[in-house]
Amino acid sequence: MTDELGIPDAVAEAMREELPAVAEQTVGAIVVEVPSYADAFSGEMGRTIENAVQLALGGFLELASAGGGDASTPIQPALDGAYALGRGEARSGRSMDALLGAYRVGARVSWRHMAASGVRAGLSAEQLARFAELVFAYIDQLSAASVAGHTDELATSGRVRERHLERLANQLLGGGPREDLVAATERADWPAxxxxxxxxxxxxxxxxxxxxxxxxxxxxxxxxxxxxxxxxxxxxxxxxxxxxxxxxxxxxxxxxxxxxxxxxxxxxxxxxxxxxxxxxxxxxxxxxxxxxxxxxxxxxxxxCADETALADLRAQALAPLADLGAGAREKLTETLRAWLLHHGRREAVAAELYVHPQTVRYRMGQLRELYGGRLEDPRTVLELTIALGAAGTGRRAGTTSPSHGRHSGR
CATH class of the missing domain: 3.30.70 (Alpha-Beta Plaits)
Known part of the structure; x- marks a missing residue:
């Protein structure tokens, strides 16, 4: 037996015999006091948890009754189990609150029953006090191991999911078969x-x-x-x-x-x-x-879907104006554009160009001489509307980014 605690082997053995009952009562108390575990601890899972509790408490008794050990330090299998339990909680989507609550309930119930067993087996008051101290120190270390497992699982799963989400974004941007995209959403746990x-x-x-x-x-x-x-x-x-x-x-x-x-x-x-x-x-x-x-x-x-085609269309549609001087060509082009956009309404054209309606009438007479009957042809009107509508936007193709300069918008 240890120098610090000194539980007689006979007392430890008597306490060990009651571990199955203690584990069962511990799990029962957890289910009542930590409702989120009511389903998780039922059936086969409940029996598994009972076995885990027995192993943890049994490991403690082994340390407490064997020479040279520190009963406040869990043996490695118990630490590994607590770590795995924390990771499992994270994978189940639960926080550590429920698990730490379960540890507190478990420590209290286990201590109550084990202390009663120790008293019946002849444990002294001094030994009982030391036993209580070490039991709770033992539970604290198991709790810390579970917290570490929970934290590590969240960090790992978070990084993995983040990578899956990034890959999903790039896959969506590249397009592809729908079944491949659906599979990518499932890997990323992303509701479409x-x-x-x-x-x-x-x-x-x-x-x-x-x-x-x-x-x-x-x-x-x-x-x-x-x-x-x-x-x-x-x-x-x-x-x-x-x-x-x-x-x-x-x-x-x-x-x-x-x-x-x-x-x-x-x-x-x-x-x-x-x-x-x-x-x-x-x-x-x-x-x-x-x-x-x-x-x-x-x-x-x-x-602007095809810049070169648009340029060719504009040159072709405005070819009758090509031999005019620059000033006359510009005035007639503006007038023709306004005439098309306002469906020939002379007053509206004059208001847009800030000229007299008679000026509009004169210019349209010049345009009809240049184009002849083509201004009555729907196909010609469509081509002129596209060519002059594009010119009227006042923009030119170019490559820029939202953060690097602006081109004129209209």
Missing amino acids: PRTLTAVILPEARVRGALASLDRRTLRSTDDVPGLTSSGELVVLLVPDAEGRSRPALMRSLGEREAVVGPARPWDEVHSSYARALRALQLGLTADGPEPLDTEARLADLVL
């Missing part, structure tokens, strides 16, 4: 929403944006296809921001420089990203510090 909206914004703005966005929002890693300024721009995939929720998304982004794609079914969000990326590459910007909403710039995006 109805829709996702792609948002491109500077890395420096991400933290502030995430604070006000849906907690399911996914974030890309550095190797996003299409983004050349790696590390400077990030793609966020925002769940269920369609319809009436879209204005809320724009407000959440506030004055952060961002490009917002359309909402798409979650497994088709690569098309939302493609739209936002196209707007970024074209240098489209909002008229102020607010985010660029690609849904408000669809005409620009359509007109």
Whole structure:
């Protein structure tokens, strides 16, 4: 027996014989006093816990009655079991509150029954007091081992899940078979929403944006296809921001420089990203510090789908004006554009150009001479509308990022 505690072997043996009953009563008390374990400790799991309690207390008695041991220090198998129990709690989604409560209840019940056994077996008052001290020190070390296991499991699972979420974001941006995307959501433990909206914004703005966005929002890693300024721009995939929720998304982004794609079914969000990326590459910007909403710039995006084709169309449509002087060509081009956009309403054209209606009439006469009957041809009118509508946006293609300069928006 130890010098510090000195439990006689006969007393230890008498206490050991009662361990099955003590373990059963301990588990019963935990189920009553820690309700979250009522189901977990039932059936086969309850019997497993009873065995674990017996082993832990048996290990303590072994230390308390063997020479050279410190009864306040759990033997390694008991420590390993407590550590594994903490990890299991984390995997089950429970906090340490319930487990630590179970330890407290277990220590109290175990001590009460073991002390009674010790008294019946002849343990002195001094030995009993020392025994109580060491029992609770023993339980404290088991609790600490469980806390360590719980913390390690959360850290490990958190890192693993974060990697899975990053891979899922990049996989969604790249597109792919739906079954592969579903499998990726399951690996990441990420509940798929109805829709996702792609948002491109500077890395420096991400933290502030995430604070006000849906907690399911996914974030890309550095190797996003299409983004050349790696590390400077990030793609966020925002769940269920369609319809009436879209204005809320724009407000959440506030004055952060961002490009917002359309909402798409979650497994088709690569098309939302493609739209936002196209707007970024074209240098489209909002008229102020607010985010660029690609849904408000669809005409620009359509007109700029093929820059060279648009340039050829414009040159072809305006060919009748090519031989005019620069000043005359500019005036007639402005007049023709306003005439098309206002459907020939002379007063509206004059108001836009700040000229007299008679001036509009004169210029339109010149245009009819140059174009002949083609101004009545629907196909010609369509081509001129596209060519001059694109010219009227006042923007030119270019590549920029939300954080590096602005191109004129209109």
